[in-house]
Structures are given as structure tokens and as C-alpha cells.
Amino acid sequence: MAAIDQIEVQKKLRDFITETFLVGSDISSINDNDSFMEKEIVDSTGVLELTAFVETEFDIAIEDDEMTPDNLDSIEKLVNFIARKSG
Amino acid sequence: MADFTKDSLKIDSEAVTDELCRLILKQTRGIMKKGGAVVGISGGIDSSVVAALCSRALGPKKVLGVMMPEKESAGESKDLAQILADKFGFETVVETISGGLEGMDCYDRRNEAIKSVFPDFNEKADKCKITIPTNILEKETYNFFTLVVERPDGTKLSKRMPPAAYLQVVAASNFKQRLRMATLYYHAEKRNWAVAGTGNKDEHMQGFFVKYGDGGADFKPIAHLFKIQVYQLAEYLGVPEEIIGRTPTTDTYSAEVTQEEFFFGLDFYRMDMLWYALEHKIQPEKAAEVLGLSVEQVKRGYANIERKVRATEYLRMPPIEVT
Numbered sequence: 001m002a003a004i005d006q007i008e009v010q011k012k013l014r015d016f017i018t019e020t021f022l023v024g025s026d027i028s029s030i031n032d033n034d035s036f037m038e039k040e041i042v043d044s045t046g047v048l049e050l051t052a053f054v055e056t057e058f059d060i061a062i063e064d065d066e067m068t069p070d071n072l073d074s075i076e077k078l079v080n081f082i083a084r085k086s087g
Numbered sequence: 088m089a090d091f092t093k094d095s096l097k098i099d100s101e102a103v104t105d106e107l108c109r110l111i112l113k114q115t116r117g118i119m120k121k122g123g124a125v126v127g128i129s130g131g132i133d134s135s136v137v138a139a140l141c142s143r144a145l146g147p148k149k150v151l152g153v154m155m156p157e158k159e160s161a162g163e164s165k166d167l168a169q170i171l172a173d174k175f176g177f178e179t180v181v182e183t184i185s186g187g188l189e190g191m192d193c194y195d196r197r198n199e200a201i202k203s204v205f206p207d208f209n210e211k212a213d214k215c216k217i218t219i220p221t222n223i224l225e226k227e228t229y230n231f232f233t234l235v236v237e238r239p240d241g242t243k244l245s246k247r248m249p250p251a252a253y254l255q256v257v258a259a260s261n262f263k264q265r266l267r268m269a270t271l272y273y274h275a276e277k278r279n280w281a282v283a284g285t286g287n288k289d290e291h292m293q294g295f296f297v298k299y300g301d302g303g304a305d306f307k308p309i310a311h312l313f314k315i316q317v318y319q320l321a322e323y324l325g326v327p328e329e330i331i332g333r334t335p336t337t338d339t340y341s342a343e344v345t346q347e348e349f350f351f352g353l354d355f356y357r358m359d360m361l362w363y364a365l366e367h368k369i370q371p372e373k374a375a376e377v378l379g380l381s382v383e384q385v386k387r388g389y390a391n392i393e394r395k396v397r398a399t400e401y402l403r404m405p406p407i408e409v410t
Binding site: 037040043044045047048049051052064067068069070072 | 220226227228229230231232233247248249250253254394397398
């Protein structure tokens with residue numbers, strides 16, 4: 001994935017997270033490598049929402065064994081995961 | 088730092104029973120001024136222990152066991168509940184709640200959500216359940232939800248649930264626990280008695296209950312006890328072996344689903360021991376040695392329990408009032 005695409009992916013993820021999980025909070029306080037779990041941004045239902053968004057928005061299929069924090073637990077990890085799946 | 092051995096969760100069942108009986112008497116008669124206790128009995132271990140404790144504390148004539156089957160309940164639940172009532176001598180009533188659930192469109196609303204995932208789901212023949220990963224110690228994974236449909240010929244279809252379908256299935260299914268709670272309060276108010284909650288610590292603290300459903304009760308005598316401690320009390324109190332030996336299920340979905348695959352993702356012994364170790368700040372290395380696990384497995388177990396307790400805080404919160 002080209003660098004410009006990564007910025008686009010980051011922006012889309014940030015917009016989605018802001019709208020879905022950060023009611024009344026500021027996305028600027030979330031760094032790209034912050035853990036969603038440790039920051040208590042995403043719970044188990046939130047994981048379903050996040051993966052559904054990623055699958056639809058970026059037209060990729062996430063397998064059950066890919067549902068891991070290593071792939072999905074921060075903006076940075078998500079961007080890398082989406083790049084791998086799209087490649 | 089507390090010591091940690093394989094026996095760390097062993098209790099003195101006689102002493103615990105005596106103390107719980109004293110508290111049940113104090114809470115129902117002394118604090119709430121209620122004459123007796125109403126217990127929803129399912130034929131499961133938790134409700135059986137609570138009914139047995141209440142019978143011992145208040146006398147069996149001051150306990151009512153309410154069986155509340157619906158058309159998707161396991162057939163044996165009612166028989167086991169009756170065996171329990173016969174053993175401890177308390178009165179029972181059977182309230183079949185299928186009609187009430189149909190009036191609330193519980194089944195139709197749930198089936199609509201299932202059909203959004205499996206359009207050819209046949210509610211008259213197929214069975215369904217929701218599961219989570221049960222390999223939580225082996226791999227760092229999320230507790231995502233999978234819908235499983237079982238066909239009459241034994242075929243199983245499964246698919247990770249989209250959020251809207253998951254939320255609708257849960258919201259519709261929760262009518263079951265909420266109607267049961269309303270039914271218990273009917274019988275309690277009619278007698279000026281109190282409703283006993285039957286959740287154990289695993290369920291209460293990890294959020295495995297329905298807010299204002301099975302979570303709605305006047306007192307919760309075993310909410311501080313780990314599941315494996317509830318088993319010890321059951322043995323001491325003489326709960327029938329058929330009940331003690333039964334695999335704990337949710338009794339919520341038409342296909343049989345164990346509590347391990349639906350919610351906890353781990354067998355009760357390892358989960359309770361890990362949780363005790365976590366609460367007592369036992370180093371992962373020590374817990375790993377006692378439980379025969381790797382340090383990584385212990386860390387994953389600690390993290391999973393912590394996440395569930397944190398994520399379900401809302402369920403245990405009372406309504407927020409303006410102060």
C-alpha cells in the first residue's frame with residue numbers, strides 16, 4: 001500500500017473510532033500505537049463493530065484466527081493489517 | 088503476599104453455610120422485614136445451592152421454588168428442579184413463560200436477527216446458540232461472538248456475528264431472564280417475601296447476567312463465591328448428584344451451550360484459580376507452577392478476567408441519580 005493510502009486509511013479509522021467509540025472525547029488524545037483495550041476504547045461488542053467496519057470499508061475478509069490484538073488493537077496495527085490483507 | 092496452592096479455594100463448607108444462613112435470616116427478616124424467600128430454580132447448581140441455603144436458614148415452609156421453563160428449555164431442567172424441591176422439602180410452582188415471551192415477540196425478534204446472518208434458518212427445525220473462543224489461554228484473542236446453527240441432520244453452520252445481529256439476538260433473548268424476574272417478584276410480593284438472586288462470583292463480577300433480569304433480586308447470598316466453591320457447598324448441603332454432575336448451561340438458546348463456550352471461555356477450575364491468584368497478586372510464575380500452565384498462559388488468563396470485569400461494570404451499576 002502506498003504511503004498516501006496509509007494516511008487515508010488512518011484518517012478513515014480515526015473518523016470511525018471518533019464517531020463510534022469516543023462520544024465526548026477527543027481523538028487527538030489517542031496515539032496511533034495506543035492499545036484500544038488498555039485505553040478502554042473498545043469492548044467485545046466494539047470489536048465486532050470495528051471488524052465489520054474494516055471489512056466493509058476496505059473490502060477485506062477477516063478470518064476468525066486473525067481476530068487478535070496483534071492485528072486489531074491500535075490504529076497502527078490496523079493500518080499494517082489492512083495493508084497486508086490488501087497486498 | 089498470600090500463599091497460593093491447589094487448595095487455595097477450598098472452603099470450610101460447614102462454617103460458610105452457618106455464616107450464610109445467619110446472613111440470609113438477618114437480611115430477609117431483619118433488614119427487609121420479609122417472611123420468606125422466592126428462588127427461581129432451574130435444576131442448575133447455583134439455584135440449587137441458594138434454595139438449599141434458604142431452606143436451612145428460613146425453614147422449607149418459608150421457601151418457594153419457581154420453575155420457569157419455556158419452549159426452548161432443556162427438558163430435564165424441570166425434573167431436576169423437582170428432585171431438588173423434594174429433597175429439601177420446599178413448595179414449588181411451575182410458570183411456563185413461553186406464552187409471555189411470544190407476547191413480547193421474543194422468539195420472532197431473535198429469529199429475525201438470526202435470519203440476517205443465515206437467511207435459510209428454519210426456526211421450527213433448526214437450533215441456535217452463540218459461542219466465544221475457548222482457547223483464551225493458548226492465544227491472545229478477543230471474545231468475539233459466533234452464531235452457530237444446528238440442523239436436524241447434525242450439520243452445523245457457524246459465522247462470526249455482525250454487531251447489529253448480535254445485539255438484537257441478545258436483546259431479544261434477554262426477555263427470558265427479565266420475564267423470569269417479573270414472575271419471581273409476582274410470587275414474592277404476593278407473600279411479602281424476598282427474591283433470592285442465584286448468581287455466583289464468576290457470573291456477578293464478569294457480567295454473565297442480565298441487568299434487571301437474573302441480576303434483579305433482593306439479596307444475593309452466593310455472589311461472593313467462586314463457582315468451584317459453590318460446588319463444595321452443594322456437596323456439603325446434599326444437593327442431588329444429578330444436579331452436581333450436570334454441565335452448567337445457559338438455558339437461553341435452543342441449542343445446548345455450555346457456560347464455558349458461551350461466556351467464560353475457560354473451565355471453571357482454571358478460571359477460578361487464576362482469578363484468585365490475580366486478586367491476591369500472585370506472581371504469574373508462581374501461578375503457572377501451581378496450575379501447570381506457562382507464564383504466558385497465566386498472563387493471558389489474568390488479562391481476560393480483568394477485561395471482562397472492567398467491561399461489565401455498567402451491568403453492576405445502580406441507576407445514576409443527580410446528586
